[in-house]
Amino acid sequence: MNRLRVGIVGSTGAVGLEMLRLLEETNFPVSELSLFASERSVGLTQLFRGQPVSIRPLSDTCFRGLDLLFNATSGELARKYLPIALEEGTRVIDNSSAFRMNPEVPLVVPEVNAHRIDSSSTLIANPNCSTIQMCVAVAPFERAFGVKRIIVSTYQAASGAGKEAMEELVEQTKAFVNGGALEARKFPYPLLFNLIPHIDRFEENGYTREEMKMVNETRKIFEKPEWRISATAVRVPVIRAHSESITLELERDFDPETIRAVLNDTPGIVVQDDPETNLYPMPAQAALRKEVFIGRIRKDLAFEKGVSFWVVADQLLKGAAWNAIQIAQTLVERVWNIRF
């Protein structure tokens, strides 16, 4: 076999649209593509390699014959439908949070733990978007100096909450220009000219579920249950690309020159760090890029052995669709022996 029957669930959403585009851009070995979305989209078509593909609804039999399925819908739909695909013998890469903390399911950021992908992998979970970019950035520090503690604050774009959330910010902008009222539907408050320190629901410990995903998923990916991690996740009025302020307490003393050289040599990372020329990562420049951008690297003043830095990445790409495609590239090579 040198080409696969591939499906995308949620192909019309913010992540699904990027998955579709990347399958084409990477020349993914697709022999036949199946697209699934809600009843609202059934009857519409999407273009793949110049050909229209009909969008189909989910059903108990819709995955029959598929080799590989990407899920880009909610955790609730993932829990209902992905077991059906697995029963059919379809391998699955899931963007939702449904199975991420299941000990049987590999949770993969290829730059950190691609070794978790092998021919026995039937279901692989793609981590949370903020977690992915943090893990890519933290990995070289862990390798060079050892990490003891992570303190992170996120600045998360509207599109992190899906296409309707992204549209809501655009509508609020138009309403402001036209002198109208700012309406909030997806977010608890209007996001325009605002910051909302609340992503996903609050947990009993005072952290939000988004913040606890960053804690628990990072520990699982690095296999470091002992890591002390504290996160504050904030929604900001940016359309696309998440930013993070990260402070690490390290095991060994931090040497800025060594780490710059290490980061410059790390695949998937771009260092943008020159205060003299005002060079630092920003979401407007990271949008539509697949890399993780790191800058403002400095010795931390609060920890004796600590470093602080600023990380930006397009969360629809590296935080979701691109990470899923990277996983798929490795899976396809290890299971079907197809390289592309």
Ligand SMILES: NC(=O)c1ccc[n+]([C@@H]2O[C@H](COP(=O)([O-])OP(=O)(O)OC[C@H]3O[C@@H](n4cnc5c(N)ncnc54)[C@H](OP(=O)(O)O)[C@@H]3O)[C@@H](O)[C@H]2O)c1
């Ligand atoms: N957005 C991000 O930055 C990001 C990053 C990492 C992970 N994720 C995760 O990726 C998943 C998708 O997120 P998203 O932001 O792309 O959401 P989204 O923009 O809201 O898209 C949701 C997709 O699910 C489809 N859908 C909704 N109800 C359905 C149903 N009953 N049956 C079949 N399809 C249905 C929608 O189809 P219609 O167009 O027909 O409504 C749409 O294609 C979520 O689990 C999310 O947590 C998102």
